[in-house]
Amino acid sequence: MAYDADVIVIGAGLAGLVATAELAAAGRSVILLDQEPEQSIGGQAHWSFGGLFLVDSPEQRRMRVRDSRDLALQDWLGTAGFDRPEDHWPRRWAEAYVDFAAGEKRAWLHRLGVRFFPVVGWAERGGYGATGHGNSVPRFHITWGTGPGLVEPFERRVREGVARGLVSARFRHRVTGLGRTGGAVDTVSGEVLEPSGAPRGTASSREVTGAFEYRAQAVVVTSGGIGGNHELVRAQWPERLGTPPEHMLSGVPAHVDGLMLGIAEAVGAHHVNRDRMWHYTEGIENWDPIWARHGIRILPGPSSLWLDALGRRLPVPLFPGFDTLGTLEHIMRTGHDHTWFVLDQRIIGKEFALSGSEQNPDLTGRSVRDVIGRARTDVPAPVRAFMEKGADFVVERDLSALVRGMNALTGEPLVDEAALRREIVARDREIANPFTKDLQVTAIRGARRYLGDRLIRTAAPHRLLDPKAGPLIAVRLRVLTRKSLGGLATDLSSRVLTAEGEPLPGLYAAGEAAGFGGGGVHGYRALEGTFLGGCLFSGRAAGRAAARAVA
Ligand SMILES: Cc1cc2nc3c(=O)[nH]c(=O)nc-3n(C[C@H](O)[C@H](O)[C@H](O)COP(=O)(O)OP(=O)(O)OC[C@H]3O[C@@H](n4cnc5c(N)ncnc54)[C@H](O)[C@@H]3O)c2cc1C
Known part of the structure; x- marks a missing residue:
């Protein structure tokens, strides 16, 4: 034939x-x-x-x-x-x-x-x-x-x-x-x-x-893989990662079936x-979606405080950008699908990169001028757009209002303001402590020893409750499917x-x-x-x- x-x-x-x-x-x-x-x-x-x-x-x-x-x-x-x-x-x-x-x-x-x-x-x-x-x-x-x-x-x-x-x-x-x-x-x-x-x-x-x-x-x-087919992702979800999340965002187009x-x-x-499988835990809903359930992954620097749905810090070493699947495993044991980053404008401006060609018009368009412009702005335009229009973002001047906004977003009073305040005040105190037992603070200092992080990826250590670094920001994060x-x-x-x-x-x-x-x-x-x-x-x-x- x-x-x-x-x-x-x-x-x-x-x-x-x-x-x-x-x-x-x-x-x-x-x-x-x-x-x-x-x-x-x-x-x-x-x-x-x-x-x-x-x-x-x-x-x-x-x-x-x-x-x-x-x-x-x-x-x-x-x-x-x-x-x-x-x-x-x-x-x-x-x-x-x-x-x-x-x-x-x-x-x-x-x-x-x-x-x-x-x-x-x-x-x-x-x-x-x-x-x-x-x-x-x-x-x-x-x-x-x-x-x-x-x-x-x-x-x-x-x-x-x-x-x-x-x-x-x-x-x-x-x-x-x-x-x-x-x-x-x-x-x-x-x-x-x-x-x-x-x-x-x-x-x-x-x-x-x-x-x-x-x-x-x-x-x-x-x-390609299976990430756009949530039924298949759930069917193949491994026991070691707990129960598959009820609500997932899609990090890939539907053709990844x-x-x-x-x-x-x-x-x-x-x-x-x-x-x-390799799914991310820092997914946010795209305010301007291209495909169904379109989620964007934040590629985070190390400074955001990472909290579970109840407002408790994730355990060491589950800091932003350290261990994707270790974090996923932990989250699926909490009984909730979402977690939070709590940070401030100084951190978001320097540490949030959004994965995806369309979220990085300067690099995608190969524009040296725009890349330099990004480094000079307080908050890059694509990140600013999420702060203003993203369904998962709460931006407030003080912690009480921030916690109210977080609880309003999930529709349940899961985060306790007093407990969170205690945690943040204690963390902030460590910024001035040259010894510190807070390993995230040590990790931030370690990151800053790398020229690349110091230049564009890691904000100088500072107090989250310092009004000059504000406003405060909370970002609800969900699981985003991506790779097989x-x-x-x-x-x-x-x-x-x-x-x-x-x-x-x-x-x-x-x-x-x-x-x-x-x-x-x-x-x-x-x-x-x-x-x-x-x-x-x-x-x-x-x-x-x-x-x-x-x-
Ligand atoms: C937003 C985003 C950011 C990413 N960032 C990075 C990164 O920075 N670094 C990195 O290493 N990876 C990254 N990845 C992952 C990487 O892009 C993918 O893993 C890789 O491109 C997969 O390529 P592929 O050719 O194997 O499959 P695909 O790109 O999925 O292509 C498969 C093609 O096969 C076609 N097809 C499927 N089934 C059939 C069928 N039955 N008949 C005919 N055609 C069919 C599909 O339509 C599709 O066009 C990212 C992915 C996304 C979505």
Whole structure:
């Protein structure tokens, strides 16, 4: 039977674009399918902040950060906590990925025209022992141009492939089945959806106008994770994280529906580590939503006081930006879905970054003038907009009014003003205490020793009740779904494996659908900025391996 192309790639997100670009560069013909309209090309990566995990980079060195491949691997393994037989390939991927991040990753991207913001961020700081969870040093490199800046070179290469007649991009093609001939996966079938002018990121119609079936020598699944499908997130929610929250925000568009994973399973692929997921605890409702239940993640500096729903401080070391899943686990034990940041204008102005390309017009638009302008304003415009219009924000001059506002927002008198005042007064007293037993105050002082934090991420320690730092602000935080850490099991060539650990002939997977490599390169937890890089690395491996296989 004749083939329609050498390779079919399912999903035009970052991983699919990278794989397609590699295939076209090797001279292979590709059919690239996506259920969304063309204007949504790039998938989640378009919306992303563009944060990339790099190790021992020139940007780090300029910021006086000493990093190494060995330290990064120690951090990765301490964070991942690999402990299952299924972790054989994820661990191998982790080692290869750290080598990539410490080796050719930056130079490869640089050659493609990708540049980085000079101040390196420090995400997931850990707070446990040296071999435990977290980044020992800052490693979060923000792409100049954020997510769109990272998608750009790969989209360009794919469009060049289209112009050369090698790539046929077919949007509104929704895959519903995979088929095998003589054991090898070679058939992709599905529904053609009606044309859609839905703006990027918004839900497009699922009205079916036809059917398709294509055949190729190899098929690459790059369909993303499950974060937009709350039913699936709840069904796969691990016991160790308690009961899934009743109310969750969505950190991803609706097309991140996870359905393709079941379709791959039906043809023999092994879907592993599905209970491992990466959701954020600092979600706020977007006052100007693009997709349903659209939540924005705050990337916080370390100074906000983090309180549970009853106004009690979260335990050490669950400070803002230290341990995402440790915090989630704790919250789900409190019996409430929400927590609070209590802070002041001085802190919000310096320490709130909002994740998402559209929330950072200065970096996304590559405007040096606007970036400098942001550093000079009291509160950056996108954050100011949330203070003024966000449903989760309470802004008041004094603590009594703030607590009244917090209780009014939840409709229950859960926070006791006297208890909170006692806590804040005691915390404020520690600011003048050079010794202090308050480890958050120690952490703030530690952060300020890093030039990058001192410049743009950590406010100078001060009393929260100092009127000059006000007004006071309380932000209600909710759980926001984002990434699947598990996925289709793959070997280092991105070949999909069966439950017996054998390659399933013809089938490859990359990006979030493959747990960013191996079916879960992160293990239980992530160091951040590792997802986009995981798409680049596994998408490239899939494209190169499939190109070799169909030669
Ligand atoms: C707001 C935001 C900020 C982020 N910030 C960062 C960051 O700073 N650093 C970082 O490392 N990561 C970040 N991420 C995560 C990262 O962007 C994603 O994990 C990554 O882009 C996933 O890419 P992907 O190609 O695997 O999947 P996706 O981008 O989800 O693309 C999958 C594509 O497959 C298509 N598809 C799915 N099923 C089918 C089907 N059955 N038939 C046809 N097509 C199908 C979808 O329509 C979609 O276009 C962020 C994500 C978001 C949303």
